[in-house]
Amino acid sequence: MFLNRKVELSLLENLHAEGKPKLILLYGKRRVGKTELLNEFARRHRALYLVARQEAYEGQLKKMSSEIAEFFDDDVLRHSPFQNYDALFIYLAQKETPVLFDEFPYLVEANRDLPSILQEYWDRYFSKKKTFLVLCGSSIAMMESLLGYKSPLYGRRTEQILLEPLKFREACEFFPQLEQEDKVLAYAVLGGTPAYLLEFDYGKPLLENIRDRILQKNTFLYQDTMFVLQQELTEPRVYYSIINSIAKGNTRLGEIMNDTGLEKSKITKYLSVLKDLHIIERRVPVTEKSPESSKKGIYLLKDNYFKFWFRFVFENAEYIEQGRQEKLIGDKISPVLNNFAGFAYEEIVLEYLKSSPGFPDYIFGRWWDKEEEIDVVGLDSSQNRIIFGEVKWKALTEKEARQTLNQLVEKSVEVKWGENLKSGEIQEGPEKKYMLVGKKVGGKKRLLGDGYLVLELDDLVEN
Structure with missing residues (x-):
């Protein structure tokens, strides 16, 4: 389902309309709507959309050869698939079609030389044509490494787009039938990740949705938070402790240290990683003249659903293990849900004023x-x-x-x-x-x- 993302879609369409060579990096956390955005652009502009899988290099080339042959109705390619990326890029350089690579990091994992190979063909061919090439990925760490000065693609990319979760008023398109207060409550729980917003049945009460869609071990919303973090983090258990501490309201460095028992040097390193992955953010009072060196910095989770999940699900796993979902709601969630929504409301207000x-x-x-x-x-x-x-x-x-x-x-x-x-x-x-x-x-x-x-x-x- 394609809802909203009007600004990002318009940006892609305007870049395409310029008729200049474009190498665009599009990235953002999982479930945020990157694939739907690319598919909508491909539908409108007959673009070649290629999505990678976590498989061996040879399997990836075979799959892309088949999809490209189907797209261009090329019988020769059907019977003689690409043997390497050189052949693939030479083939694509002869076309005027926009090309969208989704899950590009999977291709790099299978062949670490790919950025160098692409750099060569960008310099030799693509940069001299009306190329429209999008590299998209959910691994924020890898995608941002492609932007670094050590990357072969450094200086080649023409645009980079970080796809953020939807703002409150954009998210409201997923539940237009709700009363205004209920819209805030739904957003406070689910945040702006489109895949999460699609999970609730908005004809049912909020607490019923929480019980059935979040607090059941076999559901997507219960499992996905851990899955997303495990895809990005090498020591997830330590990071879970830090994220959980912040979700409980420990926002200052000293508070997080005391709650987790971790040393300052380790905490600082882990916080830096979480910040780079856009899972947390560091804020200072708006009046500070030197934000980077300010001693008043606090750390906050950026995503409402991560806040909810770590505050109420991660902390209370024993209730869920024993099938005590109703008791968990009655004991832990319902009494404080209004206060929890109050913090989200403050963010909604700031978001509104900024724009x-x-x-x-x-x-x-x-x-x-x-x-x-x-x-x-x-x-x-x-x-x-x-x-x-x-x-x-x-x-x-x-x-x-x-x-x-x-x-x-x-x-x-x-x-x-x-x-x-x-x-x-x-x-x-x-x-x-x-x-x-x-x-x-x-x-x-x-x-x-x-x-x-x-x-x-x-x-x-x-x-």
């Missing part, structure tokens, strides 16, 4: 210092403006809204920025605005009239 045409000049992020935290801070240094925002995953009365905003004003005084002074210490400070986001906000019109910025759930879904 909103209403705030084009602001850089948005979070702010924290010791025990204080502000959900949303937007900086516009060029025009000396700042926005402070609070996000609540609840419906607020006008009284609660004003109390929350008053507390936000008090907290905002502690924020250091500009010339490294607290915002309350700046004599002629910048323009400051205060934002409140809730499911519903009572007295919204009056709050807007008083100069506050107010957003509700409907604004995030519909606008």
Whole structure:
């Protein structure tokens, strides 16, 4: 099923329309929709789509020979398949057809010389024609190694596209029939991976889907998290401990060390690998001048489903082993699911603000210092403006809204920025605005009239 990916499909089509030689690396984690994107492009532009398997070099060449012969209706090739990549690339260099290699890392695993061979034929033939060649893969480590300066393809690739999970509003296309709150809950659990979003029956309650589609050992959603990680990691058990620790809320280096019992040098190495694989991300307060050297960095899981799986499934395997799915939901999941969704809602708000045409000049992020935290801070240094925002995953009365905003004003005084002074210490400070986001906000019109910025759930879904 091809849903969304309009931006990425449009990008591929625009690159193809340029009529220039293109060597494109398309990569992203498994299940994110790379194959569906390539298939849709191939359908629209009659492209040759070749998907590799984990098999010996000779078997791969035989399979591709058969598929290419079928595509071009070539009887000679049917009876005399390619014996090496030289023959394959010479053949393709004579065609004007776009060529899409899916699971390209499998081909490299079977023949480590392939990048060098492709480099030669790119330089000799493909770069001198209207070539449109896409190399696609799920092994992020290998695909990014092809971008490195030690790779034979370094300097040859014309574009690289990292296919990220869908954002909230894009994911909503998978469950348009749900109420707005239920859309947030579904996204909080499943995240933006298309293959995961297709697994739920959205005509059933969320907890029933969790019980039947996630908490059963034979299901795709139960098994896939481990499978994906095992494909990328050489010491998965250690990484599981670190990911699980972060999922439980240990986001600072010291907290992760204490929870896992691992030494700092080892933790740092493992965190770096997880970051390179786009499984975790390191964040700092948006006000930090030197993010890389900041001592306020925290580590967060990027994928909502990984957060859910490690928080509730990995931690509670004994319930599932004993067939106690209902008890697991009652004891561990249902009581905290609303709070879990609250964190996802904060991310949805940040995501919305970063792409909103209403705030084009602001850089948005979070702010924290010791025990204080502000959900949303937007900086516009060029025009000396700042926005402070609070996000609540609840419906607020006008009284609660004003109390929350008053507390936000008090907290905002502690924020250091500009010339490294607290915002309350700046004599002629910048323009400051205060934002409140809730499911519903009572007295919204009056709050807007008083100069506050107010957003509700409907604004995030519909606008």
